[in-house]
Amino acid sequence: MTWRAAFKRRPAAVAAALMLAGCAATVAPPPASTVQIPAAWRTAVEGQSSAPVAQQWWQSFGDPALTALVDKALQSNGDLRVARARVAQYRALTGVAEANQKPNVSVDSAPTRTRQLAWNGVPYVTNVYQAEFQASYEIDAWGRLAALTDAATATYQAEQANSDAVALSIAATVASGYLNLRGLDAQLALTEATLKLREESAKLAKRQFDVGYSSRLEWLQAQAEYQTTAEQVPQLKRQIFEQENALSILTGGNPGPVARGAELADLQPPPVPEGLPSELLRRRPDIARAEYNLIAINANLQATRDQLLPSFKLTAVGGVQNLKWHDFLNAPTALWHLTGAVAAPVFDGGRVQSQTDSVAAQRDQTIYAYESAVRAAFSETENGLGAIVRLREQAIQNDARRATAAETLRIAHNRYRNGYASYLEELDAQRTLYSADVGRLQLKTRILVASVDLYRVLGGGWTRP
Template sequence: MKFPTPTLAPLLAALVLAGCATAPAIDTATLVTTPAAFKENATPLSTSAQWTQATPAEARDRGTWWRAFADPALDGLVERASLQNTSIAEAAARLAQARALLRNSESDRALQVGVGAGAARQAGAGTTNGSTPSTLLNANLNLSYEVDLFGKLARATDAASLDAQARAALLQSTRLLVQADVAQTYLSLRALDAERVLVRETLEAYRGTVQLTQARFRAGDVAELDVVRVQTEVAATESEALALDRRRAALEHALAVLVGDSASSFSLESADWRTALPVIPSGVPATVLTRRPDVAAAQSSLLAAQARVGVAQAAWFPSVSLTAAGGFASPELGDVFKWSARAWGIGALLSMPLLDGGRREAGVQAANAQLDGATAQYRGQVLTAFQEVEDQLSALRLLEQQSEAQGRAVASASRATVLSDSRYRNGLVSQLDLLDARRSELSNRRQALNVRSAQYQATVTLIRALGGGWDAAGKVGVGAAPQTLAANR
């Protein structure tokens, strides 16, 4: 049968207009231009280090970068956190949900098949016996398929796929963040252990001075004021030691939560701070930020928002569904599956909205607004990534210089304490001179520990800011040559 031309006119017009449903292109002028290198690379951190540029792979595992610190205790804690941390488990659940939504979207593009059976008892007009009740039994197979002429279903599937990619990247970002938090908390705890040892050593020195001063007081060489002064220093130093113990307990409890354990049952024994300090080499290209999982997630979200603009625009065009049904129907149960009781039908349904009170237009506007927001979010994520890397590169450069200066201060303060102690024992200087020298030495040694701790913290933060995934090249111990870190290929 040949249909008259006017019958196809609306469909042909819709096909012509289908090009209007194409999602708008993203304005690259609104995005961030990636520089060739970071500003802080103008001052090399290490003249012997070399850099290997990483291949962008946002969903790939970030690697065992924490092994560059050569600390078995840290390795064990990070591995426990990777398996038991609740934030990682939540991110994994959100990824599973996004993948389920993707499968749900893909099912809309597949052939729908169903079976059915029923029985109806009816009487009245339209029945074979008039007012006499009759029974109709049926069993059938139904098929339906929506023809995606305008790409609505395809764009919805693309958006769901990009959402799943974003969730996969966010899972990697969460895992990297937890690993970095574990490393920084552990390193802070080890720095406190070293500071506690230093304060207790100073406390023992003060107690020795108390004994010496009391002996000289009994001999009549010094006044009672000297004894009270030293006793004051002992009490104040004991208070500082207890404050450090309190801070360590809080860090230990925080570490327990990070590794997925109860604070009541978790403990980490005090140990010498022998963790290696890896050095991020100079010449870091800015393009490594493409490896950051949070940047990759923002990019996938941006592309998903772009696809959803096309989905909203496609709502203006008709939908075409093909249906088919076949089965059997009979008033007698024994005759239901006889060939004479067969029934079948095929059909095509075209539906096109005309007036909806502005609902579709509002949907397009909402999708465009979501795209604008995703674009701004992506730009902000990239700008934040550059800031974080530049912050840590500058911090490491300045901390290296500060460490050298602080080392000279510690050496001078230690020498001053030795000289003051010797002269005090020989009665050449007052007790105030000795106490001032010891206070100065303790203050400078604690400041040196703070600078060293800041170097570790900045190193971990920089590795996280660059996307993780670093492998240590060579064995490095405390006081060894700077370590070269290379990105995984």
């Protein structure tokens, strides 16, 4: 039986359905977009590479230990495993939505034994052997079920993009953490080397004080400088210990030591990739996630609006039945019936319209969230490019300061050795040079970390299919 044949048996229902076909809930138009994509970035970085962003960009640092850490984190990180499990969940929900567009067939077997009273009060027992199958199918005349499937698919794609965003964030966090760890290692090595020099200077000041060549003040100043440097060693070791534990947790392990690779001095930031602002719309997974969310909410809006339209369902039920098991197996009685149903709301008190308005408001929120994600991407990229440029400029000034401090220490040491100045003058020059050396290591680390952050805000080589 076709659904048109079913309509012939329900002329009143058909008439009502035709009247309601044009009565879907009204939908407010979406707000106009206010996003303006700039033609180019404000900051131009010298020496930009024309090559696209590498998919595994962390390998560009040339450190096998860093690559191994990131690869391990992408396999074992707990947050990323949760995100991937959510992708599997929403992939299954997409299958549920697709199944609603297909026929549903079920089989039911229900043998029954009943003891009843006859008209004269005498009890009797009845056996009923019955097997039945039922098939039902909803005709998606208005596309409501297809819209729900589209919404589920877009939500699944949004979860995929979210998983990619989590992976990108974890890779950047691990890379930054490792580079910060190498920076702390370099600072510790510098501090321990400086501590040995401070110890020799303190011993020299003590000998000179003992023979009356210098004052007690100079000896105490040298001793205080040694103690100040010694105090920094356990502080740096604590920071290294905590950084190792954090990296171990990020890679899905227990707190513990982390293997090292290249020294900080041997690590060089990869070239800055060249790109246009419009390319971020395809490269950044968080923007793709916002876009898929917008697609999903629009499909949900269509499905919600179409609730006021009539639905058409076909149901076929067939089976066999008999009172005796032998006859049930050999000559059962066949039973069947076919039903075509048309259902449409007549009065719902404005419920569907209110639901439609609610989903339309959610659509507007999703549009605003998408625009905010795009603007945030532009801002983060501008800041990342600006950070690279300014840190490079700062490193040039630090090199000049370090060269001046080294020359100052050389002159102060010669003046002190020849008796033209006190030890306090040399001590002050040592402090200045040590500060410049620490600043150089910190700047090197910050430039490397800024390169990682720039690759993150550029999308990390991820491209939306």
